Amino acid sequence: MQRFVIRRLGALAVTLLFSSFVIYGAMYLAPGTPESFLVQGRTVSPEVLASIRAQYGLDDPFLLRYWHWLTGVLTGNLGESLTTRQDVASLLASRIPTTAWLTAYAALLIVVFGVVAGVVAGLRGGLLDTAVLLGSSVGFAIPTFFAALLLMSVFSVTLGWFPVFGAGSGFSDRILHLTLPAVALALPAAAVVARITRTAVVEERDTEHVSVALARGVPWRTVARRHIVRNAMLPVTTIVGVNIAALVAGATVVEHAFTLDGVGALLINAVQQKDFAVVQAVALVLVAVFGVVNLVIDVLYAVIDPRVQLGGESA
Amino acid sequence: MSVLELDDIRLAVPHPSGDRTLLRGVSLSVAPGEALGLVGESGSGKSMTLRTVLRTEPRGAHVTGRVLLDGRDVRGLGTAELRRVRAESLAMISQDPRAALNPLLRVSRFLVEGLCDARGDDERTATRRARDLLAQVGIADVDRCMNSYPHQLSGGMLQRVVIAAAVAGSPRLLLADEPTTALDVTTQSEVMAILDEQRRERGMSMIFVTHDLELASAVCDRIAVMYAGEIVEISTPERLHAAPRHPYTRLLLDSRPSLTARTPVLPVIPGRPVAAYEVGGGCAFAGRCPWSEPGCTDGEIPLVRDGDRAVRCAREEELAGELAHATGTEATA
Ligand SMILES: Nc1ncnc2c1ncn2[C@@H]1O[C@H](COP(=O)(O)OP(=O)(O)O)[C@@H](O)[C@H]1O
Ligand SMILES: [Mg+2]
Numbered sequence: 200m201q202r203f204v205i206r207r208l209g210a211l212a213v214t215l216l217f218s219s220f221v222i223y224g225a226m227y228l229a230p231g232t233p234e235s236f237l238v239q240g241r242t243v244s245p246e247v248l249a250s251i252r253a254q255y256g257l258d259d260p261f262l263l264r265y266w267h268w269l270t271g272v273l274t275g276n277l278g279e280s281l282t283t284r285q286d287v288a289s290l291l292a293s294r295i296p297t298t299a300w301l302t303a304y305a306a307l308l309i310v311v312f313g314v315v316a317g318v319v320a321g322l323r324g325g326l327l328d329t330a331v332l333l334g335s336s337v338g339f340a341i342p343t344f345f346a347a348l349l350l351m352s353v354f355s356v357t358l359g360w361f362p363v364f365g366a367g368s369g370f371s372d373r374i375l376h377l378t379l380p381a382v383a384l385a386l387p388a389a390a391v392v393a394r395i396t397r398t399a400v401v402e403e404r405d406t407e408h409v410s411v412a413l414a415r416g417v418p419w420r421t422v423a424r425r426h427i428v429r430n431a432m433l434p435v436t437t438i439v440g441v442n443i444a445a446l447v448a449g450a451t452v453v454e455h456a457f458t459l460d461g462v463g464a465l466l467i468n469a470v471q472q473k474d475f476a477v478v479q480a481v482a483l484v485l486v487a488v489f490g491v492v493n494l495v496i497d498v499l500y501a502v503i504d505p506r507v508q509l510g511g512e513s514a
Numbered sequence: 515m516s517v518l519e520l521d522d523i524r525l526a527v528p529h530p531s532g533d534r535t536l537l538r539g540v541s542l543s544v545a546p547g548e549a550l551g552l553v554g555e556s557g558s559g560k561s562m563t564l565r566t567v568l569r570t571e572p573r574g575a576h577v578t579g580r581v582l583l584d585g586r587d588v589r590g591l592g593t594a595e596l597r598r599v600r601a602e603s604l605a606m607i608s609q610d611p612r613a614a615l616n617p618l619l620r621v622s623r624f625l626v627e628g629l630c631d632a633r634g635d636d637e638r639t640a641t642r643r644a645r646d647l648l649a650q651v652g653i654a655d656v657d658r659c660m661n662s663y664p665h666q667l668s669g670g671m672l673q674r675v676v677i678a679a680a681v682a683g684s685p686r687l688l689l690a691d692e693p694t695t696a697l698d699v700t701t702q703s704e705v706m707a708i709l710d711e712q713r714r715e716r717g718m719s720m721i722f723v724t725h726d727l728e729l730a731s732a733v734c735d736r737i738a739v740m741y742a743g744e745i746v747e748i749s750t751p752e753r754l755h756a757a758p759r760h761p762y763t764r765l766l767l768d769s770r771p772s773l774t775a776r777t778p779v780l781p782v783i784p785g786r787p788v789a790a791y792e793v794g795g796g797c798a799f800a801g802r803c804p805w806s807e808p809g810c811t812d813g814e815i816p817l818v819r820d821g822d823r824a825v826r827c828a829r830e831e832e833l834a835g836e837l838a839h840a841t842g843t844e845a846t847a
Contacts, residue, residue, distance in 0.1 A: 407613040414568045415679070416601025416632035425627075426616050433618075504618060505663040 200501070203509035204494065211490040215483055219272075222482045223265050223475070231473055232257070255281060268479060278476030280469075287480045291462070295484075297366040298461035300373055301453065302446045304381035305388075309442060313389035314435060317396020321404065321431070322423055331393055338390030343449060347383040347456035354379055364458040380457045384449055388442035395438045399431035406430075433504055440496030444489045515585060516543040517686050517719040523566050523579035526791075533576065534791040536562050538743040538798075540579075541817065544687065549713065549720040551730030551751075553766070554740035555787045560723040563740070564689045567721075568604060569596060584686065601632035605680035607709070609692040611672035615664040621675055622660040628679050647678035651708050670701030674708060681712045688713060688720040695724070706733065727766050731755065736822070739763050742798035743790025749823040757838045759825035761803045764837045797828060804841070805833055 252258050256267065271278055277287035320331035341349075355363040367376030403409065404427050412422045451463030458464075462481055469477035501507040525537040537559050544550045552560045565571045567581050569588060581588040583603055591599060608614055615624050625644035629635040635643070648656045651674040664672060673693060680688055693709060694702040710733050713720050724730050730737050731751035739747045739754075739762060747760040758764045765783045785802035796811035797803070803810070810828050817826045827833070 407608070407610070408616045410570055411606070411608065411614045412616070412627070414570050414600055414604075414606050415628050416597045416599075417627055418597065418631060421627075421631045425619070430616065430618055506617060506665050 200498070200509055204498065207490075207494050207497070211487065211494070214490060215486055216269075218486050219269070219479055219483060220265065223268065223479060224261070226470075226473060226475055226478060227261050227264075229473070264475075268476065272479075272483075277480045280477050281474045282472050287476050290465070290477065291480055291484065294460060294462045294465045297377075297459050298447075298450055298454070298463060300366070301377050301380055301384065301459065301461060302443075302450055304374070304377050305385040305446050305450075306443045308381055308385035309389045309392055309446075310439060312385070313392030314396050314439065316389075317393040317435070318400055318428055318431070320393070321397040321400025322427065328397070331397060335390040335393045338386045339394075341386065343383055343387060343452050344456055346386050347380070347453055350379045350383055351457070366459050366461070377459075380453045380459060383456070384446060384453045388446065388449075392435070392439055392442060396431065396435045399434045400427060403427045403431045429503075433500065436496060436499055436503065440492060440499075444492040447485050447488050516582070517546050517548075517584060518542075518544040518567065518721070519580075519582040520563070520567070521580040521582065523563065523577065523581065525562060525566060525571060525575055525577045527572055527575045534789075535793075536575075536743055536790050537566070538790050538793065540740075540743070540745055542738050542745060542748065544719045544721060547717045547719060548736065549722055549734040551734035551737040552721055552723045552740060553725065553727050553730050553737055555783075556725060557787055557789060558740040559743040559790060560740055561691050562743075564606070564691055564721060564723060567687075567689060568600065568606060597632075601628075602683060603686045605683070605685040605688050607673075607676055607680050607688065607690040607693045610696045611669060611676045612664060612696075614676055615672065617664050619663070620660070621662050621664070621667070624675065625660075625679050625682065628682055633683055643682065644678070647682055648675070651675075651678045651712065652704075653678075668701075669697050670705055673697060673701075673705050677705070677709050677712060681716060681718070684716050684718065686719060688718050689723075690720060691723045692725070693722075694729075727754075739766065742788045742793050744798065744826070745817060745824075746799065746826045747824065748817075749825075753823060757834070759823070759830055759834065759837065760799075760827050761805050761833065761837065762799045764841060765804075768841050797826075805829060805836070 256264060259267075268278060277291070279286050280290060283290070316331045316334070320328040351363060355361045361379050362376050365376055367373040409422060409426050412426055413419070450461060451466060453459070454461040454463040455467060462484065465477065466481040466485075468474075469481065498509070501509045520540055520542050523537055523540040524535070526533040526535045528534075540559070540563050542550065552563065554560055562571065566577055566579075567583075567588065569591075571577060577589065579589075583599065586599075588596070588599060615621070622641065622644060625647065626637065626640045629640035629643060630637050645656050645660065648659055653659050653671065653674055659667065659671065659675070667675070677693075690709065694706050697705060706729070722730060722734055727737070731754070734751060736748060736750055737754055738745050739760065741762050747754070747758065747763045749759070749763075754763060755767065758767060762783075769783055783802060788798055788801065790798075794811070796813060797806070797815050800806040800810040807829065815826050815828050817824050818830065
């Protein structure tokens with residue numbers, strides 16, 4: 200287990216290095232120049248432009264610029280923003296809480312509504328099952344941005360139950376502010392999770408070991424909990440994990456729609472302004488979170504299924 | 515009084531082209547301490563018969579007839595009573611022990627759950643009892659076995675675990691459905707011996723399902739031969755071998771590989787087994803029977819009882835002498 204985790208963290212570091220290089224390259228090749236954003240449409244003399252380019256090292260060769268950035272990161276310096284001259288680390292630190300709260304809230308909604316609805320539908324069948332199937336089809340079909348607008352216009356504007364924008368401060372205020380964004384963010388994933396959970400439960404209900412347990416006189420509730428739901432959690436763990444990891448990316452759209460000052464909104468601005476250091480830092484954080492979430496899922500999978508040997512030392 | 519009495523059990527499952535009959539009136543009884551063999555080709559309805567006793571037949575199946583366990587009709591029990599009967603009076607041993615255990619849980623959980631969750635014993639007593647049982651079914655390293663997951667044990671070991679679990683609550687009746695078919699040839703006889711020993715020690719009755727007439731003859735007091743969803747003959751192993759009364763039994767006896775005759779080809783019964791729902795009027799076996807006559811396909815042929823034996827054949831009396839001898843060429847395909 201320990202060796203597996205260490206090996207996976209090593210692989211994650213390599214992935215981070217590789218992806219940082221690719222993103223840096225893509226930014227470099229993309230049209231537009233940072234200094235044009237810095238001068239904000241004012242006419243400036245070529246000499247001034249040249250001095251700006253020199254100040255930020257924009258004329259250095261690509262590899263050299265990447266190398267400067269990389270050595271900075273390795274020594275704990277994420278650089279500073281081209282546009283605001285702020286330290287990237289403190290900029291990130293100010294944005295992370297909103298995104299972290301938003302994605303954690305959405306993840307909770309996915310687990311509670313997706314998994315619980317799927318389990319209930321699979322175990323009970325009947326009308327509840329039909330309702331869950333229908334609801335998940337709708338939830339899956341609605342694009343996140345549209346869901347965001349819809350929720351805002353109904354619950355914030357018309358009913359006035361929730362604030363329209365802002366992330367709030369303090370626990371209960373945050374929850375209030377982030378409820379609609381989290382719902383919009385969680386909706387499609389919860390729909391997928393509900394459906395896959397339902398299928399897994401139905402399949403598990405028909406296995407021989409379940410009918411053996413019932414034929415031995417084990418009470419239905421025990422069989423449902425210990426044999427059906429527990430075993431169905433194997434495929435569900437994977438799908439929940441993949442969806443939670445993907446939330447970090449989906450948060451960008453939702454933060455934009457609800458004008459939340461999270462990491463996603465920061466990323467959109469930074470890309471538009473070719474703010475290299477900020478884009479790189481945000482990308483690193485996103486990739487790292489994705490990698491760590493996936494690692495946690497693999498470990499969890501091995502905890503649930505005794506047949507899985509971490510590190511592939513034969514099952 | 516019989517431990518189990520099946521009275522005219524009929525079972526049909528829904529099918530797009532109308533209900534399909536799988537059991538066409540199965541009647542049999544099992545006396546206290548008796549082992550009854552249920553023998554027949556694959557698809558003849560042996561497993562389905564056991565499932566009507568446990569009430570684990572496929573969803574949507576229509577079942578009629580009575581299943582009397584110690585005189586009480588199992589088919590009429592409510593949920594709570596059925597659960598009690600399953601926990602205390604019946605136990606099933608199925609063909610594939612690997613499918614019978616939850617792959618995610620330890621063997622100890624499987625054993626304890628049958629005593630604890632099903633019967634309401636306390637966990638400590640149940641654990642102690644589970645360990646004793648494992649030792650009794652010949653498992654040397656009880657600790658290791660208790661802590662193992664199913665995939666860490668061999669099929670033979672797992673079937674011992676299942677046998678231990680089945681006899682744990684000293685049920686009235688064991689339902690064993692081809693308990694050794696899925697095992698290695700080398701462990702088959704060992705597991706069979708353990709099952710037989712455990713059952714005898716506890717004086718439990720058993721229905722032993724197999725397609726192997728020899729095996730059934732070795733461990734059972736009486737044998738019921740099934741064909742196309744009904745019983746065609748019931749007899750003791752000795753009499754069944756010496757003087758089978760139904761042509762199908764005769765051909766089953768002849769179709770086993772003989773050690774003395776050295777037949778170059780394994781004799782098989784000519785023709786295809788008939789499914790219960792395909793049977794029209796008269797004898798289900800008539801189409802494959804070397805002794806069939808035009809009259810065999812008319813009317814319903816009853817199971818005629820004669821002391822502790824019974825046979826379902828329209829020509830039973832005429833053929834009695836002839837069936838006592840092996841058929842030789844007719845049976846060789
Ligand atoms: N779940 C089921 N639904 C419908 N038909 C079934 C089901 N299980 C078995 N059958 C059919 O019932 C018949 C008897 O099956 P079974 O009792 O398993 O035979 P045996 O145990 O003697 O080999 C077979 O024709 C089989 O195809
Ligand atoms: Mg069978």
